[in-house]
Amino acid sequence: DAGVIQSPRHEVTEMGQEVTLRCKPISGHNSLFWYRQTMMRGLELLIYFNNNVPIDDSGMPEDRFSAKMPNASFSTLKIQPSEPRDSAVYFCASSFTGLPGGNQPQHFGDGTRLSIL
Amino acid sequence: KQEVTQIPAALSVPEGENLVLNCSFTDSAIYNLQWFRQDPGKGLTSLLLIQSSQREQTSGRLNASLDKSSGRSTLYIAASQPGDSATYLCAVNFNKFYFGSGTKLNVKP
Numbered sequence: 001d002a003g004v005i006q007s008p009r010h011e012v013t014e015m016g017q018e019v020t021l022r023c024k025p026i027s028g029h030n031s032l033f034w035y036r037q038t039m040m041r042g043l044e045l046l047i048y049f050n051n052n053v054p055i056d057d058s059g060m061p062e063d064r065f066s067a068k069m070p071n072a073s074f075s076t077l078k079i080q081p082s083e084p085r086d087s088a089v090y091f092c093a094s095s096f097t098g099l100p101g102g103n104q105p106q107h108f109g110d111g112t113r114l115s116i117l
Numbered sequence: 118k119q120e121v122t123q124i125p126a127a128l129s130v131p132e133g134e135n136l137v138l139n140c141s142f143t144d145s146a147i148y149n150l151q152w153f154r155q156d157p158g159k160g161l162t163s164l165l166l167i168q169s170s171q172r173e174q175t176s177g178r179l180n181a182s183l184d185k186s187s188g189r190s191t192l193y194i195a196a197s198q199p200g201d202s203a204t205y206l207c208a209v210n211f212n213k214f215y216f217g218s219g220t221k222l223n224v225k226p
Contacts, residue, residue, distance in 0.1 A: 004160075033214075043206065043216040056213055091160055103168055105151055106214070108160035 002026070004109035006092050012115045018080040021112045024073055025094030033093040033106060034067055034077050043091070049075065050097075082116045089113050119143055121209050123217035130197055131225050138192040138220045140207035145185045148210040152181050152192050154203040155219070161206065164192070197224045 005024040013019060025032050033048040047057040049069045057067070064083070069075040079086055093106040120143045130136055140150070149168045153161040165174045165181040167190065173182040180193040194201060204219040 042218045043208075045213055045215075048213065093161075103149065103166070105163040105166045106161075106208075107163060108153075110158075110160045 004092055004094050004107055006090075006109035006112050008112060009110065010113045010115075012117065013082060014117050015083055016081045017116075018078065019082045019086075019114060019116075021077040021090050021092075021114070023075045023077070023092030023109060025075070025092070026107055027073070029094035029096050029107075030072070031095045031097065032069060032075050033095075034075070035091040035093065036088045037091060037111070038088045046077070084116045087114055087116050119209070119211045119215045121207060121215045121217040123205075123207060123220050125220060126218065127221040127223075129223040129225065132197060132199060134197050134224075135193070135195050136197055136222075138194070138205050138222070140190040140192070140209075140217055142188045142190075142209045142211075142215075144211060145188055146211065147185060148212070150181075150183055150190050150210065151208045151214075152179075152190075153206045153208065155206060156203050164205075194222075197222075199224050199226050 007022045031050045034046040035043050037043045046059045047067045048055055052069045065079055067077045089111045091108050091111045093108045095106045096104045122141045124139045147169050151166045152164040155161050167174050167183045178195040183190045202224050204221045206216055206219045208214045208216045
């Protein structure tokens with residue numbers, strides 16, 4: 001089992017640039033979650049998809065953030081334009097039937113450490 | 118707003134000690150609760166998942182309990198080892214997942 005794969009592992013870019021984070025969920029999982037982790041706010045859910053459809057994006061901080069899941073094996077989180085306060089570790093997680101009440105655990109990738117200068 | 122609190126924030130114990138990590142939450146209407154460990158620079162590794170209808174789950178030296186009525190869960194680690202050193206997070210599913218801020222555990226050889 002390859003696990004959840006995220007890329008890149010590290011990203012350093014200048015403010016104003018577009019940033020794209022990528023995630024490949026575990027094969028067979030039908031729910032995908034994007035999280036952001038900072039020292040100040042801990043781990044926050046940004047958005048989650050079920051069967052490639054966004055179910056809850058209430059955690060997305062601003063219109064500068066967008067997420068897509070064009071197929072069951074790939075998702076992107078995009079920030080445009082990026083700002084220094086977006087610096088954080090972004091995690092992707094997947095599960096099988098991860099809807100509320102779903103009884104399967106979430107599996108996390110190793111994250112993307114994003115630094116906006 | 119749902120809140121998940123973990124106490125203590127940090128814990129240092131000698132190897133071999135049994136220990137308890139605490140997680141409390143503000144609403145008893147939960148679907149399930151999941152305990153994770155996070156190593157520095159890494160993602161989260163799932164340890165145990167407890168459904169709302171369950172009272173506890175066990176895996177090896179780990180035992181997690183759930184008391185919905187009091188809004189509490191505990192993670193019990195028996196015979197702690199230096200390899201258990203990590204940050205432990207609990208996540209409560211209220212309809213979406215809310216995470217505690219974690220307990221950073223250091224087990225000294």
